[in-house]
Amino acid sequence: MIILKSIMVNMVCIVLAVAATRTVRLDSIVSTSEAKGLWPSSSNTGKLFYSKIGVLLLNKRVVYFDKVNNDVVTEFRVLPNKRYSMIPVSLVANSSTYACVYNNPANGRYRIGVFDNNGGKLIVKRPHHTGHASYKVFSQQEGETIYLISPHLSGYEKALDLYDENSMTPSQYSRDKFDAFFRENKAFTIWKHDEKLEPVDSADVINRVGVDLEEYLKLYDNQAVDQDKDSNIHLIHSSKNYLIRSYSPSLQLEKEFRCENNDFKPIPKMLVKGDAKKLKSKQGSYSIFYALYSINDWLVTSFYQNPEGWERPEGPYYYDIHAKDGQKKTSGQLPYPFFGRDDEGNMYLYVMKESDSWLGDDEYYLVEISIAELIAGKVNQSFVLNRIKQDSND
Numbered sequence: 293m294i295i296l297k298s299i300m301v302n303m304v305c306i307v308l309a310v311a312a313t314r315t316v317r318l319d320s321i322v323s324t325s326e327a328k329g330l331w332p333s334s335s336n337t338g339k340l341f342y343s344k345i346g347v348l349l350l351n352k353r354v355v356y357f358d359k360v361n362n363d364v365v366t367e368f369r370v371l372p373n374k375r376y377s378m379i380p381v382s383l384v385a386n387s388s389t390y391a392c393v394y395n396n397p398a399n400g401r402y403r404i405g406v407f408d409n410n411g412g413k414l415i416v417k418r419p420h421h422t423g424h425a426s427y428k429v430f431s432q433q434e435g436e437t438i439y440l441i442s443p444h445l446s447g448y449e450k451a452l453d454l455y456d457e458n459s460m461t462p463s464q465y466s467r468d469k470f471d472a473f474f475r476e477n478k479a480f481t482i483w484k485h486d487e488k489l490e491p492v493d494s495a496d497v498i499n500r501v502g503v504d505l506e507e508y509l510k511l512y513d514n515q516a517v518d519q520d521k522d523s524n525i526h527l528i529h530s531s532k533n534y535l536i537r538s539y540s541p542s543l544q545l546e547k548e549f550r551c552e553n554n555d556f557k558p559i560p561k562m563l564v565k566g567d568a569k570k571l572k573s574k575q576g577s578y579s580i581f582y583a584l585y586s587i588n589d590w591l592v593t594s595f596y597q598n599p600e601g602w603e604r605p606e607g608p609y610y611y612d613i614h615a616k617d618g619q620k621k622t623s624g625q626l627p628y629p630f631f632g633r634d635d636e637g638n639m640y641l642y643v644m645k646e647s648d649s650w651l652g653d654d655e656y657y658l659v660e661i662s663i664a665e666l667i668a669g670k671v672n673q674s675f676v677l678n679r680i681k682q683d684s685n686d
Contacts, residue, residue, distance in 0.1 A: 314659065315657050316362055317362055321348070321362055327656035330350075330656075340631065340632025341633075344360055345357070353377075371412075376397050379396075380392055382430070384432040391406050391438050393440075416489050430518070443509055443515075445477045480495060482495045496527065504562055507567050515530075518585050525543075526539075527539075533550070534550060536614065538616065551593065573601060574600065594630050608626065609626045611624055613666065626672075638661065640660055645680060
């Protein structure tokens with residue numbers, strides 16, 4: 293694997309020589325089926341580009357590509373020498389290492405590891421706090437701090453190993469012990485780790501316990517979070533409905549404000565056994581947050597209505613823009629979901645464009661939009677398709 297810093301340096305000449313592009317054709321970088329599968333299972337809800345280098349997480353590999361030429365720069369597998377290739381769930385990188393959350397398909401367990409960029413050697417790994425697929429790493433400071441986001445419960449893996457909750461028919465003894473575990477433990481959504489992946493602090497407690505917490509976690513699809521240039525952390529605290537919280541790098545709560553959007557459907561309070569299954573079985577029962585971006589002085593948030601069961605979510609994708617002091621700027625709807633952002637303040641929509649011919653394959657794109665275009669209400673289907681057409685003709 294090529295060191296990320298070297299990739300970025302080598303890209304400077306290319307960027308200067310080639311006109312800027314505002315679209316990336318995904319199915320020219322990966323297969324059409326892989327491009328289709330990027331949403332929503334591998335959706336990138338935070339940083340997508342390092343300079344002009346983009347990162348795609350596929351089922352069995354990670355692909356680095358350059359935005360200008362739509363070419364693969366390098367690709368690698370997580371722990372390729374293991375019996376099973378690990379499934380990358382989230383990844384952040386710096387000049388020498390990358391931190392990756394991955395799933396072991398052999399046992400379904402999640403792990404966080406820090407790897408050497410040059411060769412992908414595992415430096416250190418740590419078990420997950422909770423068996424939840426929303427486990428994300430969203431920030432890696434140079435050589436020091438790694439931030440994770442997910443409803444972590446300390447001791448979860450120990451409880452899994454001690455009782456038979458993972459079996460299809462857990463005993464009543466196991467069930468009672470697991471009920472006690474959820475009554476006696478609270479989940480925190482932000483965890484701060486040192487360079488050895490030891491947890492050093494946590495914040496943003498979910499004020500649900502017992503069955504209410506257990507059912508809520510079954511509805512917990514993703515955590516919308518971003519970190520600004522001053523390393524402040526912004527997130528949507530969905531267990532209290534549409535509450536935006538901002539934390540300092542030391543995890544002190546700096547500000548919070550509640551958002552108002554008539555299309556937002558909160559998860560009910562005080563869930564009882566079976567509520568999660570009922571809600572998931574009916575489309576549009578509750579709203580799922582999937583994106584938050586800190587863009588200059590603005591916070592952009594987005595959600596969609598839950599699909600039925602495991603179906604792919606469909607639009608519209610609702611968004612709100614607030615100043616960081618809580619003042620609302622605007623709201624709207626998009627036909628396409630957000631997929632990530634870059635360091636220059638641009639956001640990227642994940643776009644499926646139907647084939648022009650009956651026998652042709654659908655095309656998949658990442659389309660760049662600016663915060664100014666979004667605030668002005670310019671971004672709609674025609675705007676996006678015209679941008680794809682313009683870039684294709686250049």
